[in-house]
Amino acid sequence: MQGGPAGPGGQRAPFKPKNLKVLPENTDLRAVMHGYEAALGVECEFCHVAPDPATHRSDKASDANPMKDQARAMIQMTDDINRKYLTLLSKNTPTYDVKDAAVTCGTCHRGQKHPAAFVPPPRPEGERTPGAPGNPTTAPASGAPPTGVAPATRQ
Numbered sequence: 001m002q003g004g005p006a007g008p009g010g011q012r013a014p015f016k017p018k019n020l021k022v023l024p025e026n027t028d029l030r031a032v033m034h035g036y037e038a039a040l041g042v043e044c045e046f047c048h049v050a051p052d053p054a055t056h057r058s059d060k061a062s063d064a065n066p067m068k069d070q071a072r073a074m075i076q077m078t079d080d081i082n083r084k085y086l087t088l089l090s091k092n093t094p095t096y097d098v099k100d101a102a103v104t105c106g107t108c109h110r111g112q113k114h115p116a117a118f119v120p121p122p123r124p125e126g127e128r129t130p131g132a133p134g135n136p137t138t139a140p141a142s143g144a145p146p147t148g149v150a151p152a153t154r155q
């Protein structure tokens with residue numbers, strides 16, 4: 001179903017972006033923009049101006065929402081990480097291919113606008129030093145040999 005009036009050829013004019021400052025002209029904007037939504041867990045209006053209540057249309061070329069420029073900085077940063085830095089890895093590891101392991105918005109954002117700080121999980125009980133306070137494995141099961149390893153037996 002056509003959304004707008006058909007032109008003379010029965011086709012709508014192809015969409016031409018008016019205000020791209022960092023993405024290449026030939027970007028598949030539909031795919032890329034839906035990717036941003038998913039990576040950050042947001043809607044278009046997080047970065048773009050809100051739609052006009054009467055027409056339900058929003059001017060995606062407008063830069064009135066300051067979040068759009070924040071996103072531009074992030075697009076450039078992500079591109080730099082891949083082009084300038086991850087490509088350095090292939091100098092030392094020829095099998096490394098940045099195309100297989102490129103950093104994306106989702107690498108950091110993981111569905112959140114503000115990526116959560118990483119807190120390492122507690123180490124499994126068994127990795128605690130034997131005899132350390134609070135280590136429930138300190139007490140050997142009845143009949144079992146002591147769990148502590150004598151320093152002399154270490155390599």
Ligand code: HEC
Binds near residue numbers: 036
């Ligand atoms: C995380 C922020 C973000 C989200 C979410 C987002 N966009 Fe964008 N969008 C941008 C940025 C930044 C640009 C400009 C890129 C540039 O300057 O090269 C842009 C540009 C565009 C353009 C080109 C406008 C023009 O004429 O220059 C369209 C169309 C567009 N977005 C549509 C959408 C739609 C539709 C959605 C929701 C499905 C969406 N965007 C979600 C950040 C976002």
Ligand code: HEC
Binds near residue numbers: 071074104106115
């Ligand atoms: C290397 C990790 C990393 C990557 C890759 C990354 N971001 Fe971010 N981004 C962050 C961090 C960290 C913040 C700051 C979060 C905060 O303010 O709490 C942030 C903030 C933002 C903000 C501003 C949010 C706000 O409320 O001010 C936007 C928009 C954004 N990122 C979009 C993107 C987009 C789009 C991409 C992919 C093109 C991207 N980010 C890639 C780490 C990243």
